[in-house]
Amino acid sequence: EVQLVESGGGLIQPGGSLRLSCAASGFTFSSFYMTWVRQAPGKGLEWVSHISVSGSSINYADSVKGRFTISRDNAKNSLYLEMNSLRDEDTAIYYCARAPRYSGNYYLDYWGQGSLVTVSS
Amino acid sequence: DIQMTQSPSSLSASVGDRVTITCRASQDINIYLNWYQQRPGRAPKLLIFTSSTLHSGVPSRFIGGGSGTEFTLSISSLQPEDFATYFCHQTYSLPWTFGQGTKVEIK
Numbered sequence A: 001e002v003q004l005v006e007s008g009g010g011l012i013q014p015g016g017s018l019r020l021s022c023a024a025s026g027f028t029f030s031s032f033y034m035t036w037v038r039q040a041p042g043k044g045l046e047w048v049s050h051i052s053v054s055g056s057s058i059n060y061a062d063s064v065k066g067r068f069t070i071s072r073d074n075a076k077n078s079l080y081l082e083m084n085s086l087r088d089e090d091t092a093i094y095y096c097a098r099a100p101r102y103s104g105n106y107y108l109d110y111w112g113q114g115s116l117v118t119v120s121s
Numbered sequence B: 001d002i003q004m005t006q007s008p009s010s011l012s013a014s015v016g017d018r019v020t021i022t023c024r025a026s027q028d029i030n031i032y033l034n035w036y037q038q039r040p041g042r043a044p045k046l047l048i049f050t051s052s053t054l055h056s057g058v059p060s061r062f063i064g065g066g067s068g069t070e071f072t073l074s075i076s077s078l079q080p081e082d083f084a085t086y087f088c089h090q091t092y093s094l095p096w097t098f099g100q101g102t103k104v105e106i107k
Helices: none
Strands: A003-007 A010-012 A018-025 A033-039 A045-051 A058-060 A068-073 A078-083 A092-099 A115-119 B004-007 B010-013 B019-025 B033-038 B045-049 B062-067 B070-075 B085-090 B102-106
Touching: A003 A092, A018 A033, A018 A092, A018 A115, A033 A078, A045 A068, A045 A078, A045 A092, A058 A068, A078 A092, B004 B085, B010 B019, B019 B033, B019 B085, B019 B102, B033 B062, B045 B062, B070 B085
Parallel strands: A010 A115, B010 B102
Antiparallel strands: A003 A018, A018 A078, A033 A045, A033 A092, A045 A058, A068 A078, A092 A115, B004 B019, B019 B070, B033 B045, B033 B085, B062 B070, B085 B102
């Protein structure tokens, strides 16, 4: 059974840093692109970042570029999101998701339960 | 960025009804379009990918279609567990973007 379990969220002051982790199990982690998607309270979904199987290809949303860093450790079946210079508008539930590809199209087939990050003084 | 616009933003329907949600892209995205269902307090779940391919375990009453700039998600006979919010999602170009969501409520 595919499982993704996020951890590391919490309350943090503006300007602070936080590191989210996503532990994967039930599939060959090193064979899949992985993604972070966030959802502000009561709002829609926003793609944050994704990373290729080897980590050699990485992309970010403009809203987090230069502040967030995605990484992965295939030996530990884990995905990470290092978040620096946090702002009020980064407050959201952060989901990790697996991103397979079919006919050139990526899609998010399994999601974690989410980790709440609250940025507030 | 490609803008994804869903309509309606919300709808009320009864169990057994057929409902259709539309998702329009601001430019041609081929068939690089996915649909997700999100129940309150839960993570999104994949329903359909690449416009019309049903994800494993998803009931056949969910039907996706379209290409280019216009896509639809239909539920042929609404069930109690289908009352939720639905999002479309394009991966044709970066940044990947989502529609704003369509909330399906019980009439």
